[in-house]
Amino acid sequence: xxxxxxxxxxxxxxxxxxxxxxxxxxxxxxxxxxxxxxxxxxxxxxxxxxxxxxxxxxxxxxxxxxxxxxxxxxxxxxxxxxxxxxxxxxxxxxxxxxxxxxxxxxxxxxxxxxxxxxxxxxxxxxxxxxxxxxxxxxxxxxxxxxxxxxxxxxxxxxxxxxxxxxxxxxxxxxxxxxxxxxxxxxx
Amino acid sequence: xxxxxxxxxxxxxxxxxxxxxxxxxxxxxxxxxxxxxxxxxxxxxxxxxxxxxxxxxxxxxxxxxxxxxxxxxxxxxxxxxxxxxxxxxxxxxxxxxxxxxxxxxxxxxxxxxxxxxxxxxxxxxxxxxxxxxxxxxxxxxxxxxxxxxxxxxxxxxxxxxxxxxxxxxxxxxxxxxxxxxxxxxxx
Numbered sequence: 001x002x003x004x005x006x007x008x009x010x011x012x013x014x015x016x017x018x019x020x021x022x023x024x025x026x027x028x029x030x031x032x033x034x035x036x037x038x039x040x041x042x043x044x045x046x047x048x049x050x051x052x053x054x055x056x057x058x059x060x061x062x063x064x065x066x067x068x069x070x071x072x073x074x075x076x077x078x079x080x081x082x083x084x085x086x087x088x089x090x091x092x093x094x095x096x097x098x099x100x101x102x103x104x105x106x107x108x109x110x111x112x113x114x115x116x117x118x119x120x121x122x123x124x125x126x127x128x129x130x131x132x133x134x135x136x137x138x139x140x141x142x143x144x145x146x147x148x149x150x151x152x153x154x155x156x157x158x159x160x161x162x163x164x165x166x167x168x169x170x171x172x173x174x175x176x177x178x179x180x181x182x183x184x185x186x187x
Numbered sequence: 188x189x190x191x192x193x194x195x196x197x198x199x200x201x202x203x204x205x206x207x208x209x210x211x212x213x214x215x216x217x218x219x220x221x222x223x224x225x226x227x228x229x230x231x232x233x234x235x236x237x238x239x240x241x242x243x244x245x246x247x248x249x250x251x252x253x254x255x256x257x258x259x260x261x262x263x264x265x266x267x268x269x270x271x272x273x274x275x276x277x278x279x280x281x282x283x284x285x286x287x288x289x290x291x292x293x294x295x296x297x298x299x300x301x302x303x304x305x306x307x308x309x310x311x312x313x314x315x316x317x318x319x320x321x322x323x324x325x326x327x328x329x330x331x332x333x334x335x336x337x338x339x340x341x342x343x344x345x346x347x348x349x350x351x352x353x354x355x356x357x358x359x360x361x362x363x364x365x366x367x368x369x370x371x372x373x374x
Binding site: 001002003004005006007015016018020021023025026028030031038039040041063064065066067068069070071072073075115116117118119120121122123124125126127149150151153161162164165167170171172175176178179180182183184 | 227251340
């Protein structure tokens, strides 16, 4: 079966832009010839995140107040990759900055790329790249961005899976990290 | 350990708004007293989606061109709940409208609530509520929104899990649906 055809973009105008978010509106033509105004978001940078294990097999989670949902929620360490920064480097930098933990050794065995998940493909290409890391040890005290207030928590694989199943964890980054670990036999 | 404290919102201003998207900027005060401008999205409606099985245990997927990511991607049937519409009713309506399929019988055994996933808790409370349905049969031809061009595909549980693992599927709604089914022993 042939794939649905792409739409044609005739023009694009900026509708809103600041340091954090930009909105653009496309004049698009659908495969049936209809014209349509499509509102979408323009990503500022790729998201990067790390789900990390210590030597006891426990997993490092954060609780962080997220103003977007106006509550403290479960997350994994992560943030935005810097411009031109390698995704893996960015993910490990965020891990270290937010938690003070890093893998004792960094190799293709102790840090693995799990995959990419879109925030919402209807709104734009915003996405996160998620890595897994094993053998975390504490290198430094955590150093927080002034806008971040985070507490660290070590949880068991069983607790983590039940928290995803029950809805205690609702963030797509944590859920997809758990999924990929399970499907690879690593959780 | 006490949870990170919520922030205080002193005022909110509208920055952009149309039928599809609204952006607001909050003047917030952090727990350390710092003031900050926080840009966030205002949801228009709750997302609803259904991952459905037929009597042979195959799963109904869609391929749909999503202009936000400018490609045809794997999704499950879904859309936005209508105002005041029950989430389950909305999810089954979207299933029927997009695919023509419905569960042969509708009960607490054949339609189950799986959970809720946020698009991105940093940007706002946009989220999807995901249901699972068993025993799908074709009731009508599919009826598409003019802006939707969708092809339907029946896949096996093994194919679906491998497509999530390998990154062929990158949408958070499909991935979380698979996760919840696996964690409940239904996939």
